[in-house]
Amino acid sequence: MSMKLGNTLKRCRLDHDDTPQQRLAEAVGVSRQTIYAIEKGKIVPSTLLALKIAKFFQKPVEEIFFVMNNRV
Template sequence: MTQQQLADKAGVTRQTIVALEKGNYSPSLELAFRIAHAFNLPLEEVFFYGANSD
């Protein structure tokens, strides 16, 4: 999936996806769920939080 395709599915701009990938932006909970839904994965498989995450 391209950045633009993900952005379209999540209802954001491609620049938002770029910022997320670079770690320059933390998504709202709503956006995080939309992104996880776009990948058909549970939220916790797409996003992680904490210093000990792999």
């Protein structure tokens, strides 16, 4: 069984006053491209970055990031 990290980052941005990727990126100290890649599941954020994102949205990290189980 393989595991993948899923996220609700885009939904959080849209629910949080339509926060642009650029604004979130600046707030947490990464590029807009990094936020895009996280939203698309292309990269997994570091623990520190995940915590910064959760703090920005004032949500528990597990409301934004979660483990998805895939059967192989």
